[in-house]
Amino acid sequence: MNEDLQQKNRRSDDIRTDDSSLSSSFSLASKYSQRTGYLQTLSLVLNAALMLYAHLGVSGVIYSNQPRVDINTNTTNNATGTCTLKDTEIWNALGGAANRSITNSFCSQQTGCLVDVQCNTECFVENFGYSTACAECFAVLPQCGLQNGCAFACAQDSQSDQCQTCNLPCQQVFYNCTGFFSSARYVYRHRRREQEEQSDTCIIIDPKEQEGTPIEYYPVYEIKFLNALQDAWNGDAKLLAFLVVIFSGLWPYLKNVLLMFAWMTHSIDTRSRLLKWLKRLGKYTLVDVYVVLILLVGVWLQALIGETTIKIRGEARPAIIAFLVATFWEFWHIEWMAALHQESLKEHNKEADHETQETADVERPLLAALQFQNAYNSSNPGHSCRSVTFALYFVGLSWATSMALYVVGSISEILRFQTTEGEQRDVVCERSYNVFTLGTELLSDEAMRDSSAEPAMWTLCMAYLLLVVVSPLVVHLIQMLALLGAVSNSMILRLGDSIWTFASVDVLLMGVYIVQYKFDALINRLAGDAGSDILGVNGEMGPGFFLLLAYSISSGFVQYFVNSAAATRYNHDPYYQIDYLWTKVLGGLVLDVDRSSD
Structure with missing residues (x-):
């Protein structure tokens, strides 16, 4: 039986490699009308223009209740104050x-x-x-x-x-x-931490706030793409500058160039691989969004320096929203072009008399027919290592492990900011964030008080929750339902794979690492010589960061296993042709289509 199965698999492979539409050639430009071509070109040009606006515009503004001052200027708003x-x-x-x-x-x-x-x-x-x-x-x-x-x-x-x-x-x-200022003029609100006698100076209330009088804030720093890169480089945060340039500076424009190439190229195989990789790597453009978000949260500060209250907060600006929209726009364009590519392959297959078909046992749960296989070994085509039981436990355990890592990592601390003062850098305030609170902090009472950018802050927060919380959970739900047989339609599996391209926990972790790597140097650059002598803000990664890092690796393998299983079941579906070829080359969890005949 095993020999017959291997013969059938090899014959099926020969058909796919010799007669598959992947070995043919035609461009999407030749398959679709000039109007469609003009529209897709216009889409790419407008997207690049929006990206350019985002890179040249203001992504965020840092405000302080104290004007930005030098070490030799007075410390307060009092015109007669002479102390520095x-x-x-x-x-x-x-x-x-x-x-x-x-x-x-x-x-x-x-x-x-x-x-x-x-x-x-x-x-x-x-x-x-x-x-x-x-x-x-x-x-x-x-x-x-x-x-x-x-x-x-x-x-x-x-x-x-x-x-x-x-x-x-x-x-x-x-x-x-x-x-x-006389200490009698200030009222402190204390939050108790581990012990009642230990007060938290993270929040300080000015009498003006108690009276309902808006506090005047002064813009002390504008977060612009080029300016931030220069400050990061000069502030000894060169790794931050390098990574942001690659992923958020060059990669968005390179994606547009590659999409144009995919539209024009006649090689179906090249186009298939290119679109697949663009879907996999397109989300890394978002690193700039996460960096700006973390900066806006990280610079939030309220401290009492001597008798002077220092309040610093950040607000999002249109440029970062434009960058977010442009990135989603690119996501959509990649999915749209991939759909056109798949439709053109179906038409091409029909012309070549290779009608799209599905296996007879399509309603069976994927997990029930998974095999851990490396039979596609050119050096030893007869070698096969199959174990349904092992595959069952392996995929199930991998999925459960990924979910456990995600849940525990999400509720654990991923990032901590410490505000320090004085030459000894005594910690005067600690703020801890997990996956959920890092985004929702943008909508906190302190952040939204007297804010002039509520729509931008809401947009940034909702996009963050969609990308980091909603998308991963939806994908894992589809994975579970597919493996257990609750859903078996290839369209749903394709939907899960598309949503996976939006799920960007790994990109968030990259942003966290980039910001905390030299956050103190960046803040010193922001605060200037005067502020950095008195105040400091340090960023540290928490245990949740490392749990989510393990999750990113584990969940990536699970998605690959599900795709490889779906690719062998729907190997005639153009969407899975590249996954099918990868499964043959790399080995993986594949579907035994003839197992039901035993």
Whole structure:
């Protein structure tokens, strides 16, 4: 029986390789009207133009409630503030308002400066590192207290209630001079983490927010394709720049060129392989979309630096939506051309008297007829390794493993951002994301508050969920139903294969790796010299990243196995001709079409 089966398989292979339409030649341009050709050319040209707009336009904007400043400019919106961001870091490190009286007492009493403004100024510069202009704001406090009659009360105890009450007018002068904000002017909202006593400073509420007054935000950085590449390269994130250039810079235009070549080429075999590879690799264009999305989420920051509240957030802009639309447009164009190619092959097969047919046991579950086979070995055509039981367990286990990896990986942390401050880079805020929260963070209350780009943020979030959550689950559902026999129509299997080209968990992981690789360097470039001296944001991959990486590999094998099984069942279907040839060359799970006759 095995010898007869091998003979039939070899005869079937001979028919497919010798008489198949793949060995013939005709172009799609010759099969379809000039109008169709013009329309497909126009589609590619317009798509390239939309891609060009996306690459030259603004993909996102980073906003801050503080204007972008240099290290030697004042720290706040207060016009009279003279202290720099470096002074603010020192103020914060020394304890801010809580320890102000201690530092003043040190210079005025312990060093003997008393109310000498020049002496106190030099003391604050030499002992604490303040700039001269900022030190003068501290230096006038003893003199102000003396003029207000506070000398006696403060000489006994500079931290007594009597001294503090007496010095209130002087403190207001001090805050106006420095530009620092009194801690009494801020209200903090704490979120408890592992222990109740540990507060989370990720969220800080300004009194303006409590009063319902919109906070004024200033654009500090525009995410443009070329600018981002330059900043990534200069920020020592060269790998990020290189990968984005290849996949999101060159690949979209190269796909259009290859699609035009596929339309014109007379080689059916070349066109079949080209369209198949374009379907498999087309989704990697999306890496730029994921990079921008992760950047918009990653730069979100609220921190208290000294007495100054820093708020940073990002918003999507039309260019990234245009890039997303252009990518979906290319997906559609590839599928459309593949459909024309398959239809032309069917017509060509009819002309050659090779009518499309399906096997008699088409309603049987795929899994019931799968064989693990490498019988198509030219060096030993008689060799066969078949085991239905092994195939059953192998495919079932692979599918179950893929689903388990996807579910666990999706709910696990894939990316963590840490906000740090000061020279010691103490962590002041940690934000953790899994597959679901990474996308939905775009629609969070903090991200949408006072946002001017709600439609763009919603579009980006919905596209993300479609590509990373919905598409993989739909494909795995079709795989399961096909293997168990609930569906056996080749059209449904083809639909699953097409949706698989949209499922892009692996592309998301590439974006995560690219961004976190040198995220701190990129943020430093964004923040400038001043901000990077005080604040830092680091990105780290979580365990979910590695689980989803394993899922991407495992699920790829499952889809190949399903395609190879479907290819042997529907080997006359032009859609599966390339999969059928690959199965013969590589070996795989194939359908024993004659098994029912035993």
